[in-house]
Amino acid sequence: xxxxxxxxxxxxxxxxxxxxxxxxxxxxxxxxxxxxxxxxxxxxxxxxxxxxxxxxxxxxxxxxxxxxxxxxxxxxxxxxxxxxxxxxxxxxxxxxxxxxxxxxxxxxxxxxxxxxxxxxxxxxxxxxxxxxxxxxxxxxxxxxxxxxxxxxxxxxxxxxxxxxxxxxxxxxxxxxxxxxxxxxxxxxxxxxxxxxxxxxxxxxxxxxxxxxxxxxxxxxxxxxxxxxxxxxxxxxxxxxxxxxxxxxxxxxxxxxxxxxxxxxxxxxxxxxxxxxxxxxxxxxxxxxxxxxxxxxxxxxxxxxxxxxxxxxxxxxxxxxxxxxxxxxxxxxxxxxxxxxxxxxxxxxxxxxxxxxxxxxxxxxxxxxxxxxxxxxxxxxxxxxxxxxxxxxxxxxxxxxxxxxxxxxxxxxxxxxxxxxxxx
Amino acid sequence: xxxxxxxxxxxxxxxxxxxxxxxxxxxxxxxxxxxxxxxxxxxxxxxxxxxxxxxxxxxxxxxxxxxxxxxxxxxxxxxxxxxxxxxxxxxxxxxxxxxxxxxxxxxxxxxxxxxxxxxxxxxxxxxxxxxxxxxxxxxxxxxxxxxxxxxxxxxxxxxxxxxxxxxxxxxxxxxxxxxxxxxxxxxxxxxxxxxxxxxxxxxxxxxxxxx
Numbered sequence: 078x079x080x081x082x083x084x085x086x087x088x089x090x091x092x093x094x095x096x097x098x099x100x101x102x103x104x105x106x107x108x109x110x111x112x113x114x115x116x117x118x119x120x121x122x123x124x125x126x127x128x129x130x131x132x133x134x135x136x137x138x139x140x141x142x143x144x145x146x147x148x149x150x151x152x153x154x155x156x157x158x159x160x161x162x163x164x165x166x167x168x169x170x171x172x173x174x175x176x177x178x179x180x181x182x183x184x185x186x187x188x189x190x191x192x193x194x195x196x197x198x199x200x201x202x203x204x205x206x207x208x209x210x211x212x213x214x215x216x217x218x219x220x221x222x223x224x225x226x227x228x229x230x231x232x233x234x235x236x237x238x239x240x241x242x243x244x245x246x247x248x249x250x251x252x253x254x255x256x257x258x259x260x261x262x263x264x265x266x267x268x269x270x271x272x273x274x275x276x277x278x279x280x281x282x283x284x285x286x287x288x289x290x291x292x293x294x295x296x297x298x299x300x301x302x303x304x305x306x307x308x309x310x311x312x313x314x315x316x317x318x319x320x321x322x323x324x325x326x327x328x329x330x331x332x333x334x335x336x337x338x339x340x341x342x343x344x345x346x347x348x349x350x351x352x353x354x355x356x357x358x359x360x361x362x363x364x365x366x367x368x369x370x371x372x373x374x375x376x377x378x379x380x381x382x383x384x385x386x387x388x389x390x391x392x393x394x395x396x397x398x399x400x401x402x403x404x405x406x407x408x409x410x411x412x413x414x415x416x417x418x419x420x421x422x423x424x425x426x427x428x429x430x431x432x433x434x435x436x437x438x439x440x441x442x443x444x445x446x447x448x449x450x451x452x453x454x455x456x457x458x459x460x461x462x463x464x465x466x467x468x469x470x471x472x473x474x475x476x477x478x479x480x481x482x483x484x485x486x487x488x489x490x491x492x493x494x495x496x497x498x499x500x
Numbered sequence: 501x502x503x504x505x506x507x508x509x510x511x512x513x514x515x516x517x518x519x520x521x522x523x524x525x526x527x528x529x530x531x532x533x534x535x536x537x538x539x540x541x542x543x544x545x546x547x548x549x550x551x552x553x554x555x556x557x558x559x560x561x562x563x564x565x566x567x568x569x570x571x572x573x574x575x576x577x578x579x580x581x582x583x584x585x586x587x588x589x590x591x592x593x594x595x596x597x598x599x600x601x602x603x604x605x606x607x608x609x610x611x612x613x614x615x616x617x618x619x620x621x622x623x624x625x626x627x628x629x630x631x632x633x634x635x636x637x638x639x640x641x642x643x644x645x646x647x648x649x650x651x652x653x654x655x656x657x658x659x660x661x662x663x664x665x666x667x668x669x670x671x672x673x674x675x676x677x678x679x680x681x682x683x684x685x686x687x688x689x690x691x692x693x694x695x696x697x698x699x700x701x702x703x704x705x706x707x708x709x710x711x
Contacts, residue, residue: 107687242695266698473689480686481696486703495703 079194079229084484087229089196090475091182092236093175093203095159095255095279096426099472100182102196103480109472110185115157116174117141135177161257162203163390164210176217183227195222195229197484197496199475204235204253204260204268205275205390211493219499230496232478232488235270237262239474240424240464248413249420250402252447254363254427256280258392261405263417267492272408274401277392278366278382280427284310286362286371289379290355296347305340309347312338315440316360316430318449320368323439327354334436357439360430364446365397399450418456423447424464424471507550507606508537511582514604514611515539520546529575533568544577544619548604551583569601578617580604588614 079087085103092099094114101109116135141155158164158171165171183196198218202210211233222228237251241264253260259276263269287310288300300306313336317323327334336349336356349355361368366382375381382394393401406417428443441449444461451459464470488497512522520539528534528547535547549569555561565581572579581596585607593615596603602617690696 103687107689242693242699243689245689245693245695247694247698473687476687477690477693477695478699480690481699482702483700483704 079197079484081484083194084197085480087193087196088476088479089183089186089198090472090479091179091198091200092239092471092475093159093200094236094471095162095257096157097468098178098182099469100186101472102186103476105186108469110182111468112138112178112181113141113157114159114178115141115155116177118154118156118170135173137174137177137181159203162255162260163206164213166209166213172213172217175214176221179217180221180225183221184225187227195227195500197479198228198231199479200231200233201236201239201471201475202233203258204237204262204270204273205258205392206235207390208490215497215499222499228499230484230498232482232494232496234475234478234494235262235268235273236260236471237273237424238264238268239471239478240422240467242474242477243470244422244464246420246422248416249422250406250417251422251424252398252402252428254279254423254425256427259398259401259425259427261398261401263405263409263413265409265413265417267494269409270493272405273390274396274405275390275392276382276396276398276401277385277394278363280307280310280363282366282380282382283314283359283363283427285379286374287314287359289374289377290349290352290358291347293355294347294349294352299345299347308340309338310359311429313347313349313356314359314430315356315432315436316364316443316446317357318439318441318445320357320361320370323357324354326439327357334439360440360446363427364443364450365399366395367397397450398447399454402447402451403454403456418451418459421447421451421459421461422464423461424467426467428463428467507552507582507584507611510606510611511537511548511550511604515546515548530572535568535572535576535579538576545575546578546580546617547572547576548580548582551581551587553584566596566599566601570599573600573620575622577620577622578602579620580613580617582606582611585612 088103090099090101090103090109092109096114097111098114099109099111116137118135156170156174158168158174164175179200183198186196187193200214200218202214214233215231218228218231237253237260240251240253241247241249246264248265250261250263253262254276257279259279261274261276263272284303284306288306291297291300291306291309315323331351331353334353334356336347336353338347340346358370362371371379384394385392396404402421406414409417423443430443432440432442442463444463448459448461451461466473482494482496484496486495488495515522515537518541520541523538523540523545525534525538528538536550537548539546539548547569549565549572551562551565555565562583569579569581579600580602582604583591583606585605588603588605591603593603596615597618600618600620601615602613603615604611604613606612
């Protein structure tokens with residue numbers, strides 16, 4: 078076994094986010110390296126691939142755009158393994174991408190020091206990852222070590238737990254909301270696993286509603302590019318303090334609330350004009366999709382977030398964030414509940430919403446919205462904060478965990494904690 | 501026209517129609533793998549490397565053809581790669597363009613120039629004083645040495661910079677003797693983090709607040 082000092086100096090964090098993969102050793106300082114969590118399966122029969130010489134079967138990292146071929150191929154060749162936070166056990170292509178991404182990360186940071194004997198890897202997965210994902214990821218890292226000698230031991234922790242660690246908060250509720258889904262996880266020195274609530278709704282659903290709004294406003298020809306719709310959502314979407322009241326305010330003052338977005342570097346301008354009140358629907362939908370206004374969108378084809386089961390976890394589609402937090406907290410011991418409501422931490426890109434100057438009477442931030450939803454359920458004076466540098470929180474938590482947990486604490490499947498020696 | 505069945509004839513006809521004439525194979529000033537066809541219009545020479553279906557069966561067929569074609573550019577003024585049209589769809593023209601190679605495709609319907617070759621003017625080197633080239637070569641190798649040295653230094657800095665964990669104190673030999681990192685150099689999110697104390701006790705405590 079290596080010394081504590083060796084382990085501390087060679088702790089390596091890996092955050093498998095739904096869109097991006099953040100990685101790096103403790104020596105990276107405050108920020109990890111970031112690549113997209115995806116892999117491109119090359120066409121090995123292509124002549125150009127033969128001309129270019131031998132290439133990997135799967136390309137990961139910043140080089141992917143250099144290998145992209147026709148647009149038609151992208152849907153089958155470009156694989157985002159963690160899009161839903163969970164990979165099916167038999168999805169070999171996704172697991173291949175995970176292996177390549179992990180190998181890429183470790184080799185990118187292989188120290189030149191000849192005394193390097195491998196890293197202590199702390200990987201972070203969605204809180205709702207089933208046990209087989211842990212087993213598969215351990216196998217993947219063991220496989221990499223047997224070929225490259227780069228991993229001495231590994232551990233895997235849930236992403237909300239990492240966020241709590243990075244924010245120096247031992248008792249809290251973490252709400253991690255990404256592209257495809259959201260997880261509510263109470264933490265009290267340990268993640269309270271049987272209290273995790275999963276929601277089958279995330280930033281992608283906000284984008285889907287934005288596309289419907291753009292269609293209604295005459296911009297239907299522009300909605301086929303996902304990144305474009307996401308940019309529109311981020312630039313015109315607002316969270317209403319109270320949906321009905323905010324819509325009324327916007328309808329009474331159409332110029333004040335007018336939603337105009339000029340797409341940088343193009344001649345395209347999106348102007349919702351008299352329909353600018355619809356910008357409040359986008360924010361509301363993320364936090365509470367039950368309002369009757371959304372029914373008309375569902376009836377016209379907007380995919381209603383349904384309940385789905387991944388592994389052993391049920392992801393609820395229409396549960397609002399207030400109900401979800403209350404449900405998660407009420408699964409914890411009564412004595413703990415008031416402490417949890419005092420420290421609610423929002424994390425993930427889905428909580429970065431603007432409140433434009435002059436619109437404070439109608440639009441609110443994500444923490445203010447969650448606070449309102451909780452107060453409506455009778456929770457008195459909850460404290461809701463948003464994570465600083467949410468993009469890096471999970472990786473930072475991994476580094477703290479690897480630095481602090483001693484090398485002699487062996488992995489236990491009862492607690493899902495400790496180091497699994499891979500040699 | 502029967503381009504795919506008899507490409508040499510079709511290609512010869514194609515270049516003849518442009519005012520070029522065939523250079524006899526024995527007059528091509530190349531040792532080793534000569535181009536299948538060579539033409540001249542009196543002012544410039546054009547070499548052609550033809551790839552038929554049979555040569556494309558092996559993985560290295562195309563690669564060898566490209567390598568040969570690139571070597572021809574030191575002699576010929578223009579160099580083309582000619583291959584059956586059905587295989588051309590997969591070839592990225594950008595790579596050929598970068599090397600100055602042209603691309604000609606053929607099938608049963610005829611011959612088509614899809615990428616014009618770059619003109620290599622071989623008279624230029626003769627007009628330049630040799631001393632300039634030698635100077636340039638020396639300066640390029642100096643620059644290459646400097647870049648290699650900087651890359652080496654950069655890789656060392658990348659490892660050491662944020663670390664600031666006083667790796668200088670590591671004694672050579674057994675890695676288990678590595679000194680603990682200097683706490684002052686740790687990232688801010690580790691400093692004053694109550695979790696460090698909590699997690700250090702993991703595995704040593706029996707009580708658990710939550711299940």
